[in-house]
Amino acid sequence: xxxxxxxxCLADTLFPSVGKATVTLLERLxxxxxxxxxxxxxxxxxxxxxxxxxxxxxxxxxxxxxxGYEAIVVPSGSCAGSVRHQHAMVARRHGDTDLARRAExxxxxxxxxxxxxxxxxxxxxxxxxxxHRVTYHxxxxxxxxxxxxxxxxxxxxxxxxxxxxxxxxxxxxxxxGGTFAVKNADVSTAMLADKMRAVLATRSEVCTxxxxxxxxxxxxxxxxxxxxxxxxxxxxxxASTRE
Amino acid sequence: MxxxxxxxxxxxxxxxxxxxxxxxxxxxxxxxxxxxxxxxxRATTTIRAKRAAVVAELPDWEELRxxxxxxxxxxxxxLDHFLAELEAQVTARGGTVHWARDAxxxxxxxxxxxxxxxxxxxVKVKSIVTDEIGLNDALAQAGIHxxxxxxxxxxxxxxxxxxxxxxxxxxxxxxAEIRDIFxxxxxxxxxxxxxxPAALTEAARLHLRRAFLSARVGISGANFAIAETGTLxxxxxxxxxxxxxxxxxxxxxxxxxxxxxxxxxxxxVFLQLLPRSSTGERMNPYTSMWTGVTPGDGPQAFHLxxxxxxRTAALADETGRQxxxxxxxxxxxxxxxxxxxxxxxxxxxxxxGPIGAVLSPQLTGIEDNASLPYASSLCGxxxxxxxxxxxxxxxLVHLRARHVEEAGHRHRLASLASPEAITMAAAAWVMAxxxxxxxxxxxxxxxxxxxxxxxxxxxxxPLAGWTAARDAPAPPTQTFRQWWHTEHERTEHERTEHERTxxxxP
Numbered sequence: 001x002x003x004x005x006x007x008x009c010l011a012d013t014l015f016p017s018v019g020k021a022t023v024t025l026l027e028r029l030x031x032x033x034x035x036x037x038x039x040x041x042x043x044x045x046x047x048x049x050x051x052x053x054x055x056x057x058x059x060x061x062x063x064x065x066x067x068g069y070e071a072i073v074v075p076s077g078s079c080a081g082s083v084r085h086q087h088a089m090v091a092r093r094h095g096d097t098d099l100a101r102r103a104e105x106x107x108x109x110x111x112x113x114x115x116x117x118x119x120x121x122x123x124x125x126x127x128x129x130x131x132h133r134v135t136y137h138x139x140x141x142x143x144x145x146x147x148x149x150x151x152x153x154x155x156x157x158x159x160x161x162x163x164x165x166x167x168x169x170x171x172x173x174x175x176x177g178g179t180f181a182v183k184n185a186d187v188s189t190a191m192l193a194d195k196m197r198a199v200l201a202t203r204s205e206v207c208t209x210x211x212x213x214x215x216x217x218x219x220x221x222x223x224x225x226x227x228x229x230x231x232x233x234x235x236x237x238x239a240s241t242r243e
Numbered sequence: 244m245x246x247x248x249x250x251x252x253x254x255x256x257x258x259x260x261x262x263x264x265x266x267x268x269x270x271x272x273x274x275x276x277x278x279x280x281x282x283x284x285r286a287t288t289t290i291r292a293k294r295a296a297v298v299a300e301l302p303d304w305e306e307l308r309x310x311x312x313x314x315x316x317x318x319x320x321x322l323d324h325f326l327a328e329l330e331a332q333v334t335a336r337g338g339t340v341h342w343a344r345d346a347x348x349x350x351x352x353x354x355x356x357x358x359x360x361x362x363x364x365x366v367k368v369k370s371i372v373t374d375e376i377g378l379n380d381a382l383a384q385a386g387i388h389x390x391x392x393x394x395x396x397x398x399x400x401x402x403x404x405x406x407x408x409x410x411x412x413x414x415x416x417x418x419a420e421i422r423d424i425f426x427x428x429x430x431x432x433x434x435x436x437x438x439x440p441a442a443l444t445e446a447a448r449l450h451l452r453r454a455f456l457s458a459r460v461g462i463s464g465a466n467f468a469i470a471e472t473g474t475l476x477x478x479x480x481x482x483x484x485x486x487x488x489x490x491x492x493x494x495x496x497x498x499x500x501x502x503x504x505x506x507x508x509x510x511x512v513f514l515q516l517l518p519r520s521s522t523g524e525r526m527n528p529y530t531s532m533w534t535g536v537t538p539g540d541g542p543q544a545f546h547l548x549x550x551x552x553x554r555t556a557a558l559a560d561e562t563g564r565q566x567x568x569x570x571x572x573x574x575x576x577x578x579x580x581x582x583x584x585x586x587x588x589x590x591x592x593x594x595x596g597p598i599g600a601v602l603s604p605q606l607t608g609i610e611d612n613a614s615l616p617y618a619s620s621l622c623g624x625x626x627x628x629x630x631x632x633x634x635x636x637x638x639l640v641h642l643r644a645r646h647v648e649e650a651g652h653r654h655r656l657a658s659l660a661s662p663e664a665i666t667m668a669a670a671a672w673v674m675a676x677x678x679x680x681x682x683x684x685x686x687x688x689x690x691x692x693x694x695x696x697x698x699x700x701x702x703x704x705p706l707a708g709w710t711a712a713r714d715a716p717a718p719p720t721q722t723f724r725q726w727w728h729t730e731h732e733r734t735e736h737e738r739t740e741h742e743r744t745x746x747x748x749p
Contacts, residue, residue, distance in 0.1 A: 009674065012723040013684045014716050019723035035727045041674040046667055048621060050643030054671035061675065089637070093562075093644070144623035173580045177620025184618060185708030186271045190584045191620070192712065220713030223698050 004034050004069040006062075006110070008079045008212070009041035011233075015212045021239035022075045022113060025128075028239070029121060033073070038065045043090075044082035049179045052090050056099075059087045063102040071120060072110045075235045077142025077210045080112040085145050112142055113235055114151040114210060124154045129242045131161035135204040136234075137195070137218065139211040140173050152210055152234055159237060165202040169194070176217035192221045200227060210234045251345065252608040253553035258346040258377040259405070260553075260607050262591015265614035269589040270581075279415050283586050286414050287577045293523025294574060294628075300525070301515070311516050311631040314509045315568035318501075319558060325470040325503045326549065332473025336535025338545040343497075345552045346376035352548055353378060353462065353495055354385045360493050362459040366390045366451075368484035369464030369477050371409060371571065372497050374593045375606075376552060378462070389462070390454040392483040394447050401428040407587030407595065409573040410521050415586050418443065425450075451483060461491035461542065465498040466570070467513060468547075471506045474534040475547070478517060478527045485531050494533075494542035499550050501558075501567040513570060516630035520572035553606030562641045566602045568631045573598075575625035575635060581618060590615060597625035601638040609646045616642035666705070681724060688718045 003026065007019040026033045043058035062083060066072045074080040084107045091100035117123050136156060142148045156164050175181065175191025195218060199207045207222070207229055209215050219231030253260050262269060273279060298304050318325055330340040343349035353373075357365055365382065367373065367389050379389045379400075391400040395413040399406050402424045406412030413421070418438040425432055425443065429450050436446055463484065467476040475496055477484050488494060504510060518527040536545050558564045576582045576596030587595030592603035592612065600619060604612035616639050625635040647664070654660050660668075673683045693699045694717030702710045709715060721729075 007723050009680070013687060014718060016719050016721060016723035016726055020726060035724075037724065037728075038677050040677055040680045043671075043674070046671060048640055048643070049663075049667060050616075050640075050645075050647035051664070051667040051671070052644045052647075054667050057671065057675045085637075086640070093641075140620070140622035140624075144627060171624075173620050173622035173624070175580070175620060177622070180617065180620045182705055182708045184267050184270065184581075185711060186267065186274055187581055187584060187618075188620070189712040190274050191580050216716060217713065220698075220709070220715060223714040224700075224712065 001031065002034070002068070002070045003031055004036055004066055004072045006039055006042075006066065006072050006074045006079070006083075007035065008074060008076045010216070011075060011212045014216070015233065018075050018212050018233040018235050021233065021235040022073065024239040025117075025126060025235060026073065028241075029117075029123065029126060031121075034069070036065045042079045042082045042087075044079060044086065045178055047082065047086050047090055052093065055090055056094060056096070059091055059103055060099055062087065063099065063106050066106050066110070067102070070109060071116060072106070073113055073116045074110060075113045075210070075233065076212060077112045077139050077146050077148060078213060080110055080115075081141035081145035083107050083110045112146055112148060112210060114142075114148050114155055115146065117155060117238070118151040125158035126155065126238050128158075128162075128238045128240050129160040130237045130240045132206050133163040133165060133202075133204045134206045134208055134232075134237065135165045135167045135199060135202040136170070137167055137174065137199070137207055137209040137214065138170055139209050139214045142210050143171060148210070155234070155238060156208070159240075160242075162237070165204050167202055167207075168198045170198075174214050174218050176214050178213070181217060188217075189221075192217060196221050196225070196227065199229060204229055206230055206232045206237075208232050208234050208237055250556040250559050251553070252556050252611075253375075253606045254345050254347060255607075255611070257350070258375050258552075259593045260375060260603050261611050262589075264591070266589055266591070266618040267614060269591060270585040270618070273585040273589045278417070279586050280584065282415055282417050283583055286411065287583045290523055290577045294520060294577065297519045297523055297525055301519070307512060307515055308630055308632050310512045311570075312568065312633075314504060314512060315631050318504060319564050319567055322500065322503070322558065325505055326500055328470040329468055329473055329503050330549075332470065333535060333545075333547050334473075336473050338473065338535045338547055341546060341548045343548050343550045343552070346550075349376050349497060349548055349550050349552070350378055350381035353497065354381050354387070356493070356495055356546055357382065357387050357460050357462075358385055360460055362387065362493075364388050364390065364454065364458050365460040365462050366392050366454050366458040366487045366491065367396075367462045368392050368479065368487040369466070370396050371406075371593055372464045372499055372550060373462060374406065376497070376550065378497070390451065390458070392451050392454070392487055393479070394444065394481055394483070397447055397451070398424060401425070405588055406593060408576060409571050409594065409596070409598075410576075411573075415588070455483075455486045455490055458491050460493045460495065461487040462495045462497065463487055465496050465502055466517070467510060468498060468503045469505075469507055469510060470503050472534055474507075474532050476510065476530065476532045478514070479529045479531075480522065480527055482529050485529050488531050488533065489541045491542055493544040493546070495546045495548065497548045497550055499552075500554050501569075517570055517572050520570075520574040520628070520630040553608075556608070557602070557605035560605065560645075563601070563605050563638060563645075565633050565638060566598065566605055568633050569598050569602065570631060572630055574628040574630065578624040578628045579619075580622060580624070581620065590618065597635045597639075598633070601633075601635055601642060604642055604646075609642060609649060613646050613650075616646060662705075677724075681722075684718075684722045684724070688720070690718045691720075693717075
C-alpha cells in the first residue's frame, strides 16, 4: 500500500514530533510512508474564517499532491475533517465541479490516524509502551465530523503500562475553534477553564488527543497555570516503546 | 443595507434582531456574571440530561429527524404554494389572513386590529415572533397594554428585561431574583411572598387571572400551521396559552411564513420531535389547535398575520434557507458550549444560540449581525442535537464566507481591504508554495526569541488574545519538513556511500 503522510501545517511548523511519531508508528507496523514535499495546508483556517476563495488553491494543491496514493494518513481529526467535509463543498460553491470531483476522490482515501490504524490496518494493539497516567480528550471534529468513536480509546487501552482515566464531560469542546480562540478569546478561555478543570480532576500526568491544535490550546492553558499536566499527541503515545 | 439578490431584509430601527454591540464585547460582560454562569450551567445541564433520556426511548429517532428535515425542505421549496393554500383554508373557515412584508407592516396591522376593537389590554402567548418585531412597543405607543402570560415571559416583562433563551426566556434569573421582581412590580402581591416555586407560581396566577378574565383580545404566535385545513397549532406547558387562545373575543396570531407545514400527517412527526427536544418531555402538557372561527365557541374573530421580515431573503439562499427549518425547540442552545457560558443576551437578538447565529444575520442582512456567525467554535454539538438536522456548523461557515465576500465587495468599492483579509490572503499566498511555506517556517523560528523554557507568554496582536490566558509553544529548532529532508538526504547519502564501497544496495 502506498501511504502518504499529510503532516498538517501546524504539526510541520510547531509540533514536528507528532509527524515523526506518525512515521515511526507506521514504519514499526511494517509500512513505508512517503512525505510528498509539495504539501502545505488543507485550508481549513481560511474556510472556517470565511476566506473560501483563498482556500481554493490549497484544495487544488491537496487533490494534486495526494492524487496517486492509496491512503493519506493525517494526525489530525480536524484537518482530515476539512478534507473530507469541506473541500468538495467549497469547490462546488465556487462552481468548480471538476475540482469537487477530484477532491471527493482523494478525500475518500484520507484517514485520521486512529481510523487508519483501526479500520484500514485492522489493529487495536500497536505494541506500544507508555507508563503514565493518561486522560483522553475526544476532539470535536474527530468525534462529530469523522465519527471516530472509541477507536482512539481502543488503541490506548492496548498500550502497555498506560493508566487510562476517563475524562469528565469529555465530549464538550475545549474552546479552541481555530480563529475563534482569537476572535472570541474570552469565551474560548471560559471554555478552556472548564476543560482544564475536567482534565485536572483526573489527576493525569498527560492529556492526549488526536489534534495538535486542541492540544496546543489545552496545553497552553495548563502550561500557563504550571498545572503539572502536559499534553501529548496520540501518535506520540502509540509510537512509544520500551526501547 | 446588505441584501441577498435584492430581496429586502428585516428593517432597522424596529424590533429585536440586532444587538447594540458585537458578540465578543457583549459576551465578555456576560462571562463576568458568576450568577448567570451558575444559573445557565445548572439549567442547561438538567435539560440536556432530560432530553437525552427521552430521545433514547425512541428507536426511530434518527428516522424521525430525517423525516422532519425532508418535510421542511419540501415545504421551503414550495412555500409559495403552501402559503396560498393556508390562506385559502383559513379564509374559507371564517378567519382573515393579512400579509406583512416586515416588522413595521405587521405592527401596523396588529395595532390597527386591536384599536378597532376598542380594547386597551391584550393577553399574549408564544411571543418570540412578536418580540422579533417589537410589537409590545408598538402597542404601547397606541395606548394598549400587553400582558405576557407565559410565566417566564411575564418575569422578563416585569423585570423590564430581555429574553435570553427561546424556550426558557428567564433562564438567566433565579428564584430570589424573581421574587424581588414580583414584589416590586405586581400590585396587590402578598408582601410575605417567598421564593418557593409554588408561591411564585401562585402569585403569577393571581396576577394573570384578572387579565385573562377581562381581556377582549388575545395575541399569539404559532408553532405550526397546517395548510390543508388552515389549522393553527400552539404547544405549551402552562395552560396560560390555552386561556389566551380561547377566552378573548378576538384572536390575532402572528406567524413567520416558514411555520407552515403541508398536512396533518406531518404534524405527527413534529409533535414527536419538538417536546422531546425542547423540554425533554414525551409530550408537552397543552397542545391547542384551532381552525378558523367556530360560531358560539371561542374567539369569534380570528386574524392570521403572515410575517416575512427577511425570511424570503433567507429562502433565496439555497444553503442558508435551512435555518428556516427551525422548529424553535432550543436543543441547540442547551448543548452549545458558547451559549452555556454567555447566555442569550450576548447574541443581541431574540433568537440566541447556534440557531440564532445562523438565523438572525440572514433576517437582518449579514452586515448588521456580522459577529454572530463567528460566535461558535464549530464544535458541531448543535447539529447532532437538532431534531430537523439543520447543519448549523456548515451554515456558520457558509455565512462567514458570505460575510467576507460582501465585505470584500464593499471594501473593493472603497479600494481598501481589512487587515484580516490581507493576513488571510498573505497566508494563502505562502501556503500556495512549499518553498514560500518553508521560508515562512524558518522565519517563524524568530519566535524562539520570545520564548523561555519552550513557551511564549506574550504574543503581539492579533494573537495577543491567545497569550492573555494561554502560553504559546516556541517554534522548534527544526520543522518536520526539515527533519524529513535531512533524514532522507542522509539515507540517500549512506546508500550511495555503501554502493561506492562495493557493498551493493542494502
